[in-house]
Amino acid sequence: MNAHDTFLARQSFIELTARERARTLLDPGTFRELLGPFDHLESPWLAMQDIVCQADDGAVIARGTLDGEPAVIAAIEPAFQGGSIGEVSGAKIAAALELALSEFEAGRAIRPVVLFETGGVRLQEANLGLAAIAEIQAAIVALRQHVPVVGVIGGMVGCFGGMSLAAALCTDLVMTRQARLGMNGPEVIEQEAGIEELDSGDRRLIWSMIGGDERVAVGLADTLVEDDTDQVRETVLGAFRRGVQKHRTEDVDGFIARLAQVNPDAIDPDTLRTLWGTS
């Protein structure tokens, strides 16, 4: 196949819904959704604020197999409330990871994958979104002692807020070039710190700082993939074949030393690549 044919043969991952993303990552024919739209577990808090609910609350939990091994995928739907984490969507993700942990406690194995696409806490459910995110983080830390927890940030929403910490806790983190990973969204920084701190309208600057390419280049994410479902799937499978690695959040002395190399008055994305670059 020449480059043109390869390009045409690609199936975009980004353009898929959360449900389709989970289905295409799992082994063909094995997708089984838990607490799907027909279970009608909706946010109890949005209706109180005259906001239309969605029957899956924007989180899709699917069981199936990966490379023939039992798997569970938690996929966040960016088209509902920006992928924000409410009580129900957050509880679905936490519950999936907690049940995966009980598989190991019962002597069985399962492969957990989280597809991040979220601005963080759903502001209309504030404290219950935040509480759910703490529980998701707790579950990832407990689970990754047994098995790699693999995170994928597809784009275009990216992964922000408390969920960026959850992504950072993953054993392996896969990003596309289009994806962004950061704690505070550019608009929030501009609002809190002023446009002289960050111009949130400068898309080139934003992606050069927190886009997938930079994150992988400086060692804050593991693998950069094209927007191609086959490549995402192969990368996820590869992470499970490698098994549990040393986690980035455990490399405390390493990152304190790396931070010490940085001069806050003269740091930019390119300089960081020369300081922290992994290739």
Added chain:
Amino acid sequence: MTDTLSRGARWLDALSSAPTQTESGPVRARDGQLGGARASFFAVVPDPQNRFPRATDNVVGLEQGWLLARAVRAVIDADRAADAKRPIVAVVDVKSQAYGRREELLGVHLACAAAVDAYASARLAGHPVIALIVGPAMSGAYLAHGYQANRIVALDAPGTAVHAMGKEAAARVTRRSVESLDALGDTVLPMSYKMSAYAKLGLLHELIEGVDADAPSSADIERVKASLAAAVEDARNGPRDLSSRLTSADAQRTRAASIEVRRRMREQWSA
């Protein structure tokens, strides 16, 4: 001099032994006693000289996150062979995560995640981890410093609050006035900025009322110490995960959906 202390620093002084060496930087780690046994106390304090200009206040930025992780992990390492792991108390007075361009570029999300990991790992290793909220416990900063605790204890006093976003910013984003945001919090409980409303979510082990958070008397301090010691005992007798946050009567009422999701997913888990 004491007037310039942040609330977190003041409570750290009140609860722990005097430092054995000169302290500097934004993270304080102290030893102390709880119920007659050794305990470790951690706080994030203002650091006007911090080399990251967006992280000079009592916020969790790059150095704060990584230094918290290092300090908590030092306790885990020191107690690795101990039968009874020493209690860890996070004294929580954190306004926010650090908002800045450098912070994002250098991975403040990872620094905060490292602190999350350290506290969660301490809990999983058997350390009773207690969060004591004496000031703001905001958003990502609270996730990094406090929200992985086995038990959360809070002072019900002016200036203590748990929330996902500061009130002014939340008002801007939701296009409401600060007043209407307050009114909304009275009907939509998780939106409230009041500690008494947070207590109704079922996430707190104890809400301590009637304590002067800014200038605690010695009786106030003893009362808080007794609450911390009781929380430690409760944590030692409970599971090492966060499941206790779903068991109280308040949780069963307010977080009914969180409980229902778990119940029904367990039913559907194995087809």
